Amino acid sequence: MKKGILLATILLLVSFNTISQTTLKQNSNTKEITLEEIWNGTFYAERMNSLNSMNGDFYSLLNYDRQTRSTTVDKYSYKTLEKIETIVSSSDLKDLNSFSSYSFNNDETKLILGTNFQKIYRHSFKGTFYAYDIASKKLSLIGEGIQEPIFSPDNQKVAYAKDNNLFIKNFTTNKITQITNDGKINSVINGITDWVYEEEFAFVRAFEWSKNSKYLAFLRFDETDVPTFSMDIVGNDKYPTQQVFKYPKAGEKNADVTLHMYAVSTKTTKKISLGDYEYIPRIKWSNDANTLVATTLNRHQNNLNLYKVNAVKTSATLLLNETDKAYVDITDNLTFLNDNSFIWTSEKDGFNHIYHYDFNGKLINQITKGNWEVTNYYGYNKDKKTIYYQSVENGSTNRGIYAIGLNGKNKKLLTNKDGQSNAAFSKNFNYFINTYSSAKIPPVYSLYSGNGKRLKVIKDNTQLKERLSNYKISPKEFSTININGNDLNMWMIKPLDFDENKQYPMLMFQYSGPGSQQVGNTWNSSNDYWHNMLAQKGMIIVCVDGRGTGFKGSDFKKSTYLNLVKYETEDQIAAAKKLAKRSYIDENNIGIWGWSFGGHMSTNCILKGNDIFTTAIAVAPVTSWRFYDTVYTERFLRTPQENPKGYDENSPINYAEKLKGKYLLVHGTGDDNVHVQNSFRMINSLIEANKQFDMFIVPDRTHGIYKGKNTRLNLFTKMTNFIEENLNKKSTK
Template sequence: MKKGVILASILLFIIGCKENSETTSTLITGNKEITLEEIWDGTFSPERMNSLNSMNGDFYSLLNTDKETKATTVDKYSYKTLEKVETIVSSADLKDLDGFSSYSFNNDETKIILGTDFEKIYRHSYKGTFYGYDIASKKLTLIGKGIQEPVFSPDNKKVAYAKDNNLFIKDFSKNKITQVTKDGKKNSIINGITDWVYEEEFAFVRAFEWSNNSKYLAFLRFDETNVPTFSMDIVGNDLYPKQQVFKYPKAGEKNADVTLHMYAVSSKNSKKISLGDYEYIPRIKWSNDDNILVATTLNRHQNDLKLHTVNASNNNAKVLLNETDKAYVDITDNLTFLDDNSFIWTSEKDGYNHIYHYNSAGKLINQVTKGNWEVTNYYGFNKDKNTIYYQSVENGSTNRGVYSIGLDGKNKKLLTNENGQSSAAFSNNLNYFISTFSSSEIPPIYSLYSGEGEMLKVIKDNAKLKENLSEYKMSPKEFSTININGNDLNMWMIKPADFDESKKYPMLMFQYSGPGSQQVANRWNGSNDYWHNMLAQKGMVVVCVDGRGTGLKGADFKKVTQKELGKYEVEDQIAAAKKLAERTYIDEDNIGIWGWSYGGFMSTNCLLKGSDIFTTAIAVAPVTSWRFYDSVYTERYMQTPQENASGYDDNSPINYADKLEGNYLLVHGTGDDNVHVQNSYRMINALVEANKQFDMFIVPDRTHGIYKGKNTRLNLYTKMTNYIEENLNKKSDKSIEIKG
């Protein structure tokens, strides 16, 4: 098919979707076979936009590499035209810096922090060498080496940063460094940077914030002295392995003692802030009042959240808002203060995640969004238009659209496509946004929109990828629902392109199933989707069912698994497999299941507890007992093992090893700092003690994603493909021939 025809059909789809929710697109099937090499060498990767940084006014910036000089540049673009306005800085003009790989502006965009020589710490954290660059004078100044999270003060005179577990402030005007804290010590005291569990589960690293007037620096201090230590041997290439040692609070164990502190820049004094009884401080944020910080606290069960206002001038704190839940309260970054210090907040308190408006005293003004659907992203508030922008699943839980709505809850408007998944990257002033749209049959399309929802220009369409894929033998995902245990569960199915209903096919189920997650979504393919399609074209039916406990269908549906992780989710997968096995084209004797992480926990349990239907399972990096996982995630859903021993043990696959009857492949990386290989080792021991035969694939030094190193993912998926070929295709009419 000609590229022009494909592009025209894509554009027609975009426009038509807003008027006709029934509009669909059909996957064109060619003759080429998908190979594992192609999946992992980027053949099917869509073109993506560089991560853009919204600037003041109608502008954004991109980090680019000059094709001729190979210099790194920060370039400024116009939202109106999408054309480059200027190059703000180029590494070719910096004699002391060969290149840089990160940048951040100060508030008025007169200065930039440039970063290089990064060294990864955990999933989100890293340290590196950072410089300050003055745009007007073109002066480059070293901030520090081996530092973390440097950020300008709002008055542009200073930069605060962390190094070796302490906080520092560099004053550019005086070329002077002030050490804010001095008690930082590895595996003991951390100032201004989160510990492992906060970084992983509360998803932030920088735990310090400048006040708007630059007079104060609020920060968190972590005392992890009494937190139990976890260690891993890193084999590497040396004669002797090295040890990675870090503090990791497992469920029911001691957490770090976290406290809030206020540093006054002028007096150079820090004061500890009293916030009453709490276990966690998952967020701190300054309000629009220069002296008022808002700190979020949670109890250990995470079902009692408080917003505290802290007056920096006298360090007094009082409760602004208190929200409780029978299960847990989610942490988000949606707290937004308006000019009058009223604030926008998202909550599940009516059973679905919605947007609320409170006054400055914490009293409810109104609920902005309402309905039996979920707000999935909050983008911001345009004060000039008194309008909120958000993303939701109003058009079905597998779709996501971008909307605008008045602060009073009126004049709601869909700004993007009705079907498929749309997300938005707004300009700072919210006058424009760049939409990323995709569906299961339309690759990512990046388009420029006005804040009113007018599509102005297609930026990238991935028409070439669509054209290339037309040469391959592929099948579309068939979306439907399946009624299991009294619930209509979202499902997709991939059948062979030459599907014959009179024949029998082995079935492979894929799931994740973790609380609030979603795998059945109307979005473009990821790597696993191509692998699933490859298996389908070799003679399998591949299915994914989102059972109870998954997200975007209301709090009751999501939180039904509370205190029983692995009970209802496993029941749903087993019941779904049995119901699907009643279909004439499914070989009831050859049904497998696989998953990664939580999905590995699930696939293991399904094979053990559902041995009458599942014959094969692959578990990659699985949790095998929630007693081994971190405190914040696990206790959010399970409380502590001391309080809920049966919930932990009744659903732990370790305790059901003697029930193994089918084929079981266990995969884990020994460098996994998240789901420790201890989980698999304990499962292996249980299987050995039960005298059960199984297969395992232990990958040295790889972390939770099992991707680092040459051919790591290709090797893993070759292993899994061969395992499926050998064990899930014994009695079916069609045999699976695996290539590449």
């Protein structure tokens, strides 16, 4: 994951101050939002740099000094927010002109500095890394083209991966030891996850040091028999190249993943037996230096085990078992306390809550309770015996930060009740920086004490609010709508000059994926500005979170199990029909759009809901879950062999003949996630059904369709023109 290396994605965006205050007053509420402004940063909120909490009441930031053209790691005080010192500057490093990432060792006497990154997949990259000793200011090369370097707790060694093998560099002897030798592209990976683990279990580094630095636990992926997927990359050369990688589609062979323990003293590696399982989605050392805890899942992902692994004996015993009628989610919330009792989150009572177990797997107590979800676990303050977490206790569209005792008592709300708060705590939990926003208030960054007292506002985006006051922007109207027996969260955006005696075309937006949320009381995304632009062109924009979406309990989220997209589609169609009965909605001009899972949904809706939807846009859609990966798809549908109806009855390639309205299909040919194969198969089905449609195929772009000059601007121009031509037809009663 991202614990070993702090990526240098500098989130401090430029604040645009090109409009004079005089002009602002003259043009108040008259300016039209343009696509160019949406994508050139005019509406970007000013944000804080990604900070790294340090020992004590301090944090560090990666900064760029424009005057010296150097990269620096600077140390700050939480108490004052003032810079205390520059820990390292690239201007002082003879062999390193700049660096893009940094990570500390445990006592913060050394740094790993990274540069020359080459992206692999969504989270993974390789680069050149150096070790830097802060006291001596000595810089030494760890390696080039390596992945995920991490210090040993004794600060004497660094483990890293290269070319699918694992290595340890000893700084005392300057010797490199190669731990594995069988690594091979598209065959065997040691210590780094394969494509599907990286995408669906969201981690890359699959090796961990024991706390005494005597052992290195790692996962080995044998993907020899996993089917291979390939994509042509057009590029700028005369001949295309091919990207070839192992991708297990639903029902196909997964990599054989095994746990191994390397003993530094004897330089030997032993395989650990963990019984029957399909996946090992997490490994983590406990506070016992010789005990690792490994998580295993069966293929259906509804039977999870935690195993205590004895590194000395290389044996494993069961610590905890959790089952679910549908599936068990994987998180990073496992936290070991000083006595090796541990914190664990679970949906076993119907809502996601925090539990405390002893190291024999016996439940000590359930810490949080209620018909609401814990949405983020921040950690445990051992001195105050207090847990910090985020939840939706004040409504599923809001997020608040809470403190609660380990015994489940003395719960306290630390932040605003409404809107959404996200906390970045200091290591000792004495302070946190809170990011707060709502649909009406842009991000406000504030320093809080650990007991919830706001000490200082850091950034409040006042200039952005002033800038936006000059544009035609309509507020989101939040409500619920009862569909198929459920009160679904909804927002609506109307034109500023809305007249209830007129009728307006309606465009629906959704994602609808399991556990997701689009109807949240939070600040605008780029899509929100686009939606507002369309509203000012005379449309009503609506978003409804149907069954299967998140933060309303396990039963609501898992109601779509084994029938993915069926109930979600029914809810969007029913919502469109119910809204169409309102006097101001033109029932003959209703569209829907979505991306990825949402593209699948919009495609299904214009086919199965052809009596209500007249227009649809699908961007990078799945069109058959048979084409998507094992981990994600089988979590919700099981395998195609077990549940063929669940796959085929809701796949739009099987009923393309239902198309009646206007349909735009968009996909990037370099999408390693949702392969363009999905759209190509949809295109073939539409051709066979002799249906006319529009398509926009974008060469070499990945799932986000953003890389390259003007890519997003060009895409949204295409989508805007399509909607205006086919949907935006105002009429009066």
